[in-house]
Amino acid sequence: MIxxxxxxxxxxxxxxxxxxxxxxHFQRRIGPKEVGPYGLLQPLADGLKLMSKQLIIPANADRxxxxxxxxxxxVPAVLSFVLIPFGENLVPREFNFGLLMVFAFASxxxxxxxxxxWGSGNKYSLIAGTRAVSQNVxxxxxxxxxxxxxxxxxxxxxxxxxxxxxxxxxxxxxxFRLDKSILMPISFLVFFVCSLAETNRTPFDMxxxxxxxxxxxxxxxxxxxxxxFMMAEYANIVIGCSLTTILFLGGWQCPFGLFPGPHWFLIKxxxxxxxxxxxxxxxxxxxxxxxxxxxxxxxxxxxxxxxLLTALFIKVF
Amino acid sequence: MSGYFxxxxxxxxxxxxxxxxxxxxxxxxxxxxxxxxxxxxxxxxYRGHTELLMNKETGTHNCxxxxxxxxxxPSNSITVKSEKRxxxxxxxxxxxxxNFTTCSLCGQCVENCKPGALGFSNEYNLASTRREDFIFxxxxxxxxxxxxxxxxxxxxxxxxxxxxxxxxxxEA
Numbered sequence: 119m120i121x122x123x124x125x126x127x128x129x130x131x132x133x134x135x136x137x138x139x140x141x142x143h144f145q146r147r148i149g150p151k152e153v154g155p156y157g158l159l160q161p162l163a164d165g166l167k168l169m170s171k172q173l174i175i176p177a178n179a180d181r182x183x184x185x186x187x188x189x190x191x192x193v194p195a196v197l198s199f200v201l202i203p204f205g206e207n208l209v210p211r212e213f214n215f216g217l218l219m220v221f222a223f224a225s226x227x228x229x230x231x232x233x234x235x236w237g238s239g240n241k242y243s244l245i246a247g248t249r250a251v252s253q254n255v256x257x258x259x260x261x262x263x264x265x266x267x268x269x270x271x272x273x274x275x276x277x278x279x280x281x282x283x284x285x286x287x288x289x290x291x292x293x294f295r296l297d298k299s300i301l302m303p304i305s306f307l308v309f310f311v312c313s314l315a316e317t318n319r320t321p322f323d324m325x326x327x328x329x330x331x332x333x334x335x336x337x338x339x340x341x342x343x344x345x346x347f348m349m350a351e352y353a354n355i356v357i358g359c360s361l362t363t364i365l366f367l368g369g370w371q372c373p374f375g376l377f378p379g380p381h382w383f384l385i386k387x388x389x390x391x392x393x394x395x396x397x398x399x400x401x402x403x404x405x406x407x408x409x410x411x412x413x414x415x416x417x418x419x420x421x422x423x424x425x426l427l428t429a430l431f432i433k434v435f
Numbered sequence: 436m437s438g439y440f441x442x443x444x445x446x447x448x449x450x451x452x453x454x455x456x457x458x459x460x461x462x463x464x465x466x467x468x469x470x471x472x473x474x475x476x477x478x479x480x481y482r483g484h485t486e487l488l489m490n491k492e493t494g495t496h497n498c499x500x501x502x503x504x505x506x507x508x509p510s511n512s513i514t515v516k517s518e519k520r521x522x523x524x525x526x527x528x529x530x531x532x533x534n535f536t537t538c539s540l541c542g543q544c545v546e547n548c549k550p551g552a553l554g555f556s557n558e559y560n561l562a563s564t565r566r567e568d569f570i571f572x573x574x575x576x577x578x579x580x581x582x583x584x585x586x587x588x589x590x591x592x593x594x595x596x597x598x599x600x601x602x603x604x605x606e607a
Contacts, residue, residue: 144457148467400457401450416443 122210126199129356130349131161137395144399171341178239179338187234188339188346194226195353202360203278205370205380216277217265220361221258224316227354228254231318231335234347238338246334249324249406253315256410257322260417261312264305267421267428268365271298281369288373293366297435299428301420306366308417308424310390313358315409317351319394321401322409359390477557484535485544486556487577496577497552500526504544504553512538522592523585528574535561535569 135150135158142149150157175184201216203209213219228251235247271292272280284291292298293306315322326334336347363369363386370383404412468475477483487496500517512534517526545553563569574582 140461143461143465146460146463146465146467148465396454396457396461400453415439 119210122199126196126353130352131165132158133352133356133391134164134348135161136391137398140392140395141399144396165345168342168345173341173343176239176338180237180239183233183237184239184338187230187237187335188343188350190233191227191230191350192346192353194223194230195350195357198223198357199353201277202357203281203364203369204383206278206282206378208370208380209278212276212278215275217269217275217280217365220277220357221262221265224354224357225254225258227316227350230350234339235335238335240338242331243335243337246324246326246331246337250318250335253318253322253324253409256413257312257315257417260308260413260421261316263418263421263425264309264312265365267299267305267425268292270425270428270432271295277364277369281364281371284368285371285378286375288368291366291368291371291373297431299424299431301424301427304420305424306362308421309366310362310393311412311417313362314394314397315413317354317358317394319355320398321404323403324406324409355391355394356387359387359394362390363387475559477559479557481555481557481559482540482542483556483558484538484540484561484571485533485542485553485573486558487531487552487573488554489577495583496528496574497550498528498531499550499552500528501549503547503549507543507547509541509543510537510539513544520585520587521595522587522589524588524591527585530575531573533571533573535571536566 138160139149139157141147150160153159153163175181198220200210201213201219203212203216231250231254232247235243235245235250238244268280269275272283274280274283280292288294293303295302299305318324318326324334326336331337336344339347360383363383367386367390368382369386370378370380372378372382487498489495490497498515500515502515505513505515514530514532514534515528516530516532517528520527540555542555545555561569
């Protein structure tokens with residue numbers, strides 16, 4: 119349990135550093151470099167600064183909701199880690215309905231954005247909150263349908279069991295299971311795009327929209343209130359990446375059937391995280407219209423077709 | 436339905452191109468210059484505060500203290516101080532004071548300067564907490580190790596002395 123807490127803490131702090139360093143190099147800058155070697159102590163300095171700041175509650179804010187929102191954002195994000203199988207025998211809590219549980223926690227994230235946006239008493243925050251909710255609803259559907267496809271293939275909602283069934287070589291991973299459905303790689307893409315949208319990352323960061331809505335739902339938050347939102351965002355990203363790894367890329371399995379273990383899980387997850395960073399610093403934000411169009415016109419039909427195809431393949435073969 | 440898949444394929448293609456470009460930029464060397472640690476080379480056309488230009492032939496400035504810069508300055512930032520010295524043709528510049536706190540860098544002084552004694556410097560490290568730091572003596576800036584004495588023309592000196600004496604005599 120302590121190990122898990124340490125893992126979460128280290129990840130949330132230093133993935134922020136990775137992101138900023140990556141952002142710098144994608145734009146031919148250097149990124150943080152002053153605090154410690156290669157700027158590695160920057161997260162500590164940032165944390166110290168955020169914690170030493172005064173908490174100001176705006177006059178129009180709904181006090182209870184305003185205070186609750188960062189906690190509602192942070193707690194489910196951290197709780198999801200309990201269900202992630204890092205290795206075959208390295209699961210904090212093995213649970214039959216792990217997949218369902220992770221999705222339940224994930225949908226709390228949207229709620230926290232709504233609470234934060236509503237409770238701030240700021241029109242920009244409110245717009246961001248409502249946008250984020252309609253976005254999360256739109257993207258949860260294809261995500262759940264795709265997850266359902268995986269459950270149909272593996273016949274289990276236990277995350278560790280799903281990984282165990284993808285053992286052996288990399289063509290046994292769900293992304294390459296063309297014998298179950300020929301649309302599996304597309305299904306992986308759908309899931310990945312949905313996890314981008316679910317974690318409110320660019321190009322789908324409708325909840326933040328620096329250009330139009332100042333900072334969206336956390337405009338009115340300062341100090342550790344903002345810090346918690348930020349950490350929750352990174353926690354959600356790690357959860358999204360590890361879930362994609364577990365469902366499609368064979369979790370802790372080695373691509374060549376040799377020495378499976380937590381290191382493979384971490385390599386795959388961090389690779390996906392790197393893709394998140396890469397995508398963030400490449401694409402501009404979509405319009406709200408484009409965002410919903412993508413979900414309803416492309417992702418949902420494709421995931422539904424894949425669901426039907428999988429059912430057909432399972433029935434026929 | 437027409438254009439549905441076309442839109443999708445074209446969209447994915449353009450996204451892939453974007454990713455390729457950022458990936459290329461990621462592996463090229465950063466072009467950041469570490470300014471406070473390393474001095475940045477300023478471009479020659481940068482307009483800093485005005486300065487007296489060095490005339491390499493005479494080893495000093497070209498200023499004839501005509502005061503056109505002072506008159507032309509819209510914000511009265513320039514004070515030219517000069518005096519007459521025995522044996523030297525024209526007046527001698529003793530101080531060229533630029534009050535940079537009011538200067539708007541319009542360049543009127545540079546335009547007005549007939550002998551071409553003024554120009555724009557390349558100085559960009561202009562930050563201080565004290566107002567007095569922005570009142571420059573451009574003459575001292577040009578000659579930090581002491582202003583050289585102007586050349587005395589012995590013939591002119593003789594003439595001047597004779598003139599003085601003649602004036603004295605006529606007064607007497």
